[in-house]
Amino acid sequence: MKLLIIAGPPSSGKTSLVKQIVKKMRGEMKIAFFKIDVVKAFEDVELHKDFGILTRKYCSGDLCPDHAGVMVLGDAVEWAASNQAELFIVESAGLCLRCSPYLNQGLGIIVLSSIAGIHAPEKMGAMVTLADIAIVTKIDLVSQAEREVLVQKIKETHSSVILMETNALQGTSLHRLYDLIRNSGDIDAANLVLKGNPPLGTCTICVGKKEIGWKHHFGVIQKLDGQTAEYLYRGE
């Protein structure tokens, strides 16, 4: 199973990009989609309805969604694999933007909107610097000069990132992305580790821990299935 982790600020065009990927790739591989958000998410229903792919979501409530993502991602990978998915796409919520949800395997994609402000890439830190691919969306709304100024800023933040620009509503110029997905290797689910330091928020228990999954965790996040009776989850 190939893995794609898509991060980026709210409304940057993550779902629009996912739709283009699904439209292009669903004939080639079985796709599962997972959305992590805070209070509400509609992507699961929408993508299932539009493309008939396997979808799921998780809402993190009071917690930083990237933190919640770190915990439930192990379950989610298992869920996708057990459903014979060949491509697993994870869309993060990306709220505080200090976090980076990318793993040591698969592809990490940062989605940035052309109109989000010129300083966004610098401010976002790890979410940009640890990504494999940066996709700039909404290029239909700005001048070429401004696009190039933003691209330059991203390059100065992360010089080795693979950069692409798109109008995500039309899916323009994404051939290279599709090729990168096709050529990315299968993941080894037993050895998934975060690339960056985990998003901490206020949790001191997991400082510096990069392991994915429940067996390393003590906290308030519930598992993807069940465990609703007890508010405080105490680890396994």
Add this chain to the structure above:
Amino acid sequence: MIKEITILPGLDKAGMRESFSEITLTAGETVSIVGPTGSGKTAFITDIELLAQEDTATKRRVLINGLIPDNEVRCNPCLKPIAMITQNTKCFADLSTEEFLQIHARARGIKDTKVIEDTIDLANKFTGEKIVRTSKVTVLSGGQTRSLLVADAILIGASPIILLDEIENAGIFKQEVVKIIQNTGKIIVFVTHDPVIALLTQKRIIMQNGAVRKVIFRSNQEVKAANNLLELDKKVGIIRERLRAGKKITKELVSVSFA
């Protein structure tokens, strides 16, 4: 070196194949794209800017010197041989005019910092109210932004292919613009609703329903018509400037002859 770009046919809005076999634009050529609103003019030049490879709404392909351009050329401004002035020219970048141009010059790999000053000076030839180098690009007016971006395209973009989408719309001095970009050895493409600009170009591409319907070469008669229109346009320009300056219109300016 850009000798020519070639546009290969795509699909119209109904999904039907366009009827031309290929359109080649060669260095030094000026072209206008005309047609009703919504007919796909912007889409056509956007295909050129993106160096489309059947991965845009129109499914066209664009070749440079007969070859498929490299991935790297498509998304590295330093290598991109194309500068485009888009229809929407609102800047969102929270930068001063100077900083904006500095970063863009870096993006285009230009070392000489004098280009910043030159660009602002050139922009100020196009626009009425002067642009100050310290003013934020977000507070420039529509016409000022457009003037700045045209100047930027010429001096910083400095590309062998320049695409201009309805430059007539922002009330900038189009005669100035036209003078500067004619006879440069570049490929210059105007999307336009303006008869003067359309007649000033050597070739006209007519759009309809998302497709190229016709390519027309300018006739000698049209060259004459263009010159007449240009005279007329100058007069209109004088009247416009007088009105803008709060002056009255005199008798000799009112009588227009179409000789």
